[in-house]
Amino acid sequence: MKLLQRIGQDKLSALCLLTISAVLIAGLMAPLLAPHDPEEVHMELRYAASSSEYWLGNDHLGRCMLSRLIYGIRPSVLAVMAALFVSAGIGSIAGLLAGYFRGMTDAVLMRLCDVTLSFPGYVMTLAIIGILGIGLENILIAFVLIKWAWFARIIRSTVMQLADAEYVQFAKAIGVRNRTIIVKHIIPVSLPDIAVAASSSFGSMILQISGFSFLGIGVQAPSPEWGMMLNEARAVMFSKPELMLAPGIAIVLVVSAVNYLSDSLQIALDPKLTASRRTRYEEQRKAAAARLQRKEVV
Amino acid sequence: MAMGRYMLRRLLLSLPLLAAISFIAFMLNSLSPVDPAEVVLHAQGVPNATNELIAETKAALGMDQPLWQRYWNWIVSCSKLDFGSSYVTGKPVWSLLGPAFLHSLKLTLVSVAAIVALSIILGVLCAIREGRMLDQATRGIAFVLTSMPSYWLGAFMIWLFAVKLDLLPTSGMDSWRSYVLPVAVITISFAGIYFRMIRSAMLSQLHEDYALYGRACGLSESRIALHLLRNSLQAAIPVFGMAIPTLLGSTVVVENIFAWPGLGALSVKSIVSRDFPVIQAYVLVLAAAFVLFNTAADIANAALNPKLRKSV
Numbered sequence: 001m002k003l004l005q006r007i008g009q010d011k012l013s014a015l016c017l018l019t020i021s022a023v024l025i026a027g028l029m030a031p032l033l034a035p036h037d038p039e040e041v042h043m044e045l046r047y048a049a050s051s052s053e054y055w056l057g058n059d060h061l062g063r064c065m066l067s068r069l070i071y072g073i074r075p076s077v078l079a080v081m082a083a084l085f086v087s088a089g090i091g092s093i094a095g096l097l098a099g100y101f102r103g104m105t106d107a108v109l110m111r112l113c114d115v116t117l118s119f120p121g122y123v124m125t126l127a128i129i130g131i132l133g134i135g136l137e138n139i140l141i142a143f144v145l146i147k148w149a150w151f152a153r154i155i156r157s158t159v160m161q162l163a164d165a166e167y168v169q170f171a172k173a174i175g176v177r178n179r180t181i182i183v184k185h186i187i188p189v190s191l192p193d194i195a196v197a198a199s200s201s202f203g204s205m206i207l208q209i210s211g212f213s214f215l216g217i218g219v220q221a222p223s224p225e226w227g228m229m230l231n232e233a234r235a236v237m238f239s240k241p242e243l244m245l246a247p248g249i250a251i252v253l254v255v256s257a258v259n260y261l262s263d264s265l266q267i268a269l270d271p272k273l274t275a276s277r278r279t280r281y282e283e284q285r286k287a288a289a290a291r292l293q294r295k296e297v298v
Numbered sequence: 299m300a301m302g303r304y305m306l307r308r309l310l311l312s313l314p315l316l317a318a319i320s321f322i323a324f325m326l327n328s329l330s331p332v333d334p335a336e337v338v339l340h341a342q343g344v345p346n347a348t349n350e351l352i353a354e355t356k357a358a359l360g361m362d363q364p365l366w367q368r369y370w371n372w373i374v375s376c377s378k379l380d381f382g383s384s385y386v387t388g389k390p391v392w393s394l395l396g397p398a399f400l401h402s403l404k405l406t407l408v409s410v411a412a413i414v415a416l417s418i419i420l421g422v423l424c425a426i427r428e429g430r431m432l433d434q435a436t437r438g439i440a441f442v443l444t445s446m447p448s449y450w451l452g453a454f455m456i457w458l459f460a461v462k463l464d465l466l467p468t469s470g471m472d473s474w475r476s477y478v479l480p481v482a483v484i485t486i487s488f489a490g491i492y493f494r495m496i497r498s499a500m501l502s503q504l505h506e507d508y509a510l511y512g513r514a515c516g517l518s519e520s521r522i523a524l525h526l527l528r529n530s531l532q533a534a535i536p537v538f539g540m541a542i543p544t545l546l547g548s549t550v551v552v553e554n555i556f557a558w559p560g561l562g563a564l565s566v567k568s569i570v571s572r573d574f575p576v577i578q579a580y581v582l583v584l585a586a587a588f589v590l591f592n593t594a595a596d597i598a599n600a601a602l603n604p605k606l607r608k609s610v
Contacts (some may be wrong), residue, residue: 119319130577214551217570
């Protein structure tokens with residue numbers, strides 16, 4: 001709650017949080033909110049402009065753009081979020097084990113991370129799609145297979161610092177079991193770092209998913225997805241450029257809200273940042289460096 | 299001397315990584331739910347593949363040999379740039395991958411040059427004018443631009459510059475004019491992040507003692523900024539170095555929208571047709587480039603900063 005309050009102090013962050021929540025809820029309740037069936041074809045309404053019945057107009061098959069946009073939240077945002085949770089979960093567990101127990105566990109897990117991260121993420125995703133076949137599920141599998149290592153690295157370094165902290169050493173010395181230490185003393189303190197890491201790759205993942213669908217190797221027709229809607233609109237880009245507006249703006253809005261929120265989350269979770277200007281620059285530089293790490297495409 | 303030893307150790311460290319990469323790239327093929335022999339037969343237009351035919355094709359492709367034998371054969375031929383033949387067209391993979399790689403590399407190098415130039419200029423200007431109009435406006439615009447899908451930006455630029463204003467070609471790779479739009483799109487979507495890094499590095503240098511000393515000695519602000527830049531660039535050089543392989547692997551979408559005959563078009567085409575040897579070679583070449591550039595970036599970094607030489 002304190003966190004929400006701190007984020008709420010910045011009006012723009014609050015707005016971003018509101019936007020993202022609204023989008024997520026709209027995605028979950030798509031059947032209730034969408035005015036039409038997103039796959040219902042009306043050939044007589046091809047490329048119709050917006051009307052009182054079809055607010056955003058109709059696409060090349062006369063399907064309702066607004067409904068497709070709302071249903072598109074599911075693969076474009078919700079599915080990405082699920083993949084993010086899974087990979088952050090796997091990565092956190094691996095990072096926790098490596099950072100807390102060190103020794104062989106650490107060595108094996110980190111070499112595995114090294115190998116995973118030595119493949120450029122985008123290329124590896126393409127390779128996995130190439131091998132497993134085209135489709136949303138395979139992209140999500142690829143995301144999980146690649147991203148976990150990145151999370152594991154980050155969480156490991158956090159956990160290592162925590163494991164050296166005096167209160168953890170003290171707990172160890174008086175004979176508290178490892179499991180209790182991890183659950184009570186390590187996980188709660190490293191949660192903010194996990195949250196920051198996860199939120200910071202959310203935006204680029206949304207862009208990637210829509211990018212793959214745009215290339216025609218992601219979500220397959222006729223299911224609605226923002227990148228695919230743009231791909232369909234590309235065919236008539238010169239005669240009907242306005243068809244590219246709605247899905248594109250949806251992506252830009254969601255991604256910039258996510259990115260902005262991720263930055264302010266980082267600041268809100270770290271009271272040090274407000275303390276001194278100099279460390280703040282240092283942190284900003286680190287944040288920029290971390291951003292570079294995950295910047296693969298757009 | 300320390301530098302030479304560091305280089306050697308760093309190079310040796312990259313060898314197991316390269317071995318692991320090549321093994322994974324090789325194994326990708328076996329992970330596929332579809333039998334490669336079936337893909338070949340399908341691509342050659344054989345209507346129904348009997349078991350006999352599949353077994354024959356497997357033998358012809360050398361797929362009946364034990365795994366390690368196949369891996370070794372594959373590595374040996376890959377080192378001679380022989381990645382086998384495409385399942386679909388039957389042409390040698392390198393005759394497809396080589397030119398595509400070169401085309402992508404050209405686009406990447408031009409883009410990286412543009413990104414470096416733009417992010418240094420913007421980073422320095424914004425750091426000097428920290429908190430003022432210019433700084434805030436640039437950061438705001440950069441923020442929105444990096445949240446934009448590059449294909450959307452590309453489509454918009456094609457519509458504006460190629461169709462409405464008719465200044466530049468929409469696609470292809472004919473003259474220098476074909477470079478303008480794709481390079482602009484790549485630069486816009488990447489420079490936003492790199493410029494932030496330069497700006498923050500400059501700002502953290504701004505509060506160092508030597509900057510204060512310079513100011514106390516009466517050096518002009520532009521002289522001080524030059525000193526700051528030199529120190530900020532140290533952190534940026536390895537990052538810029540890594541930008542080359544990163545961009546090589548991630549310009550797929552931009553290449554696609556501008557019909558650039560590079561790796562992007564090739565990889566997507568081979569994914570759709572399940573042309574495994576091409577996918578395999580693509581992964582191997584780019585991952586190897588990634589590791590090599592990473593090693594080179596580390597070495598360059600150590601050359602600039604002696605403190606780092608002990609760490610490996």
